[in-house]
Amino acid sequence: MNNFIKPQRIWIVGASQGIGLELVKIWLTQGHQVIASARKAEQSQALMQLQQRFGKQLHCLNVDVSDATDCALKAELAWSIFSGLDLWFYNVGAYQPMSTAEWDFSAFIQMNHSNYLGAVALMVPLQQRFAQQGHGRWIWNASLASYFGLPYGGGYSAPKAALVNLAQALQPELATHNIQLQIINHGFVRTRLTEKNEFSMPGLLEPEQAAAQIAQAVAKSRRFEIRFPWQLRIVLSALRWMPYAWSLTLTRKMLRT
Numbered sequence: 220m221n222n223f224i225k226p227q228r229i230w231i232v233g234a235s236q237g238i239g240l241e242l243v244k245i246w247l248t249q250g251h252q253v254i255a256s257a258r259k260a261e262q263s264q265a266l267m268q269l270q271q272r273f274g275k276q277l278h279c280l281n282v283d284v285s286d287a288t289d290c291a292l293k294a295e296l297a298w299s300i301f302s303g304l305d306l307w308f309y310n311v312g313a314y315q316p317m318s319t320a321e322w323d324f325s326a327f328i329q330m331n332h333s334n335y336l337g338a339v340a341l342m343v344p345l346q347q348r349f350a351q352q353g354h355g356r357w358i359w360n361a362s363l364a365s366y367f368g369l370p371y372g373g374g375y376s377a378p379k380a381a382l383v384n385l386a387q388a389l390q391p392e393l394a395t396h397n398i399q400l401q402i403i404n405h406g407f408v409r410t411r412l413t414e415k416n417e418f419s420m421p422g423l424l425e426p427e428q429a430a431a432q433i434a435q436a437v438a439k440s441r442r443f444e445i446r447f448p449w450q451l452r453i454v455l456s457a458l459r460w461m462p463y464a465w466s467l468t469l470t471r472k473m474l475r476t
């Protein structure tokens with residue numbers, strides 16, 4: 220059974236813009252208590268305006284997930300703000316498409332921190348707190364890109380695939396502590412991340428639409444994987460299941476000529 224009808228204490232990391240900011244708006248409107256984090260959450264105009272409207276229901280907290288010491292410190296702080304957490308939502312993401320010839324190692328490191336290691340840096344201090352509390356929910360926003368590596372997108376999708384694999388490994392163990400771990404694999408959303416794409420994006424959603432779908436699924440679904448849209452999922456799942464001789468022949472056609 221879902222208890223999302225009761226006010227929840229939510230920590231969303233990656234909340235200053237895009238999908239995260241829209242989720243904050245929805246959850247505040249629904250009456251939840253929200254801690255909104257990003258590198259400069261406390262300086263964000265959009266979050267400040269929400270704070271004027273929602274007062275103590277919203278707390279802004281700066282955290283840089285590429286800094287493990289900062290993560291440990293802020294996890295403790297976040298835990299203390301509303302005396303515990305019901306939901307930790309990891310939404311940080313970074314995307315830089317690149318070919319092998321133009322591979323930018325520092326951008327790749329940044330994507331690994333944002334898309335994968337940052338979740339681990341926060342999980343380490345949070346795990347004990349949630350276990351002591353005896354209940355809670357973790358939701359990690361991955362991507363449908365985690366299903367199959369596509370040309371020029373590997374720097375983004377490889378750490379997302381690692382995040383999904385890690386979640387699969389952790390889920391049974393966390394469940395024994397009454398901590399429910401879920402992942403979200405969704406498709407294209409118009410944000411600063413996808414601004415970098417030069418191709419047409421099938422099923423592109425506005426951030427408000429994506430956040431509404433996520434919020435609805437978070438409130439209703441207890442499934443391990445929340446996923447949409449189904450059309451893109453089917454295509455990427457097919458790549459995953461067909462023989463490599465076929466899938467790699469298809470993805471070779473995506474190379475720039």
Ligand SMILES: NC(=O)c1ccc[n+]([C@@H]2O[C@H](COP(=O)([O-])OP(=O)(O)OC[C@H]3O[C@@H](n4cnc5c(N)ncnc54)[C@H](OP(=O)(O)O)[C@@H]3O)[C@@H](O)[C@H]2O)c1
Nearest residue numbers: 233234235236237238257258283284310311312407408410
């Ligand atoms: N857009 C899409 O098409 C799409 C598709 C599938 C999955 N996703 C996933 O959805 C999530 C949200 O994406 P979005 O498109 O809304 O991206 P976005 O607009 O760029 O938002 C990303 C958020 O993460 C924060 N952030 C980035 N680096 C950080 C760091 N080192 N420490 C703390 N916070 C950091 C950003 O704030 P600051 O930069 O101010 O720190 C921002 O609040 C990501 O996980 C993304 O991979 C997006």
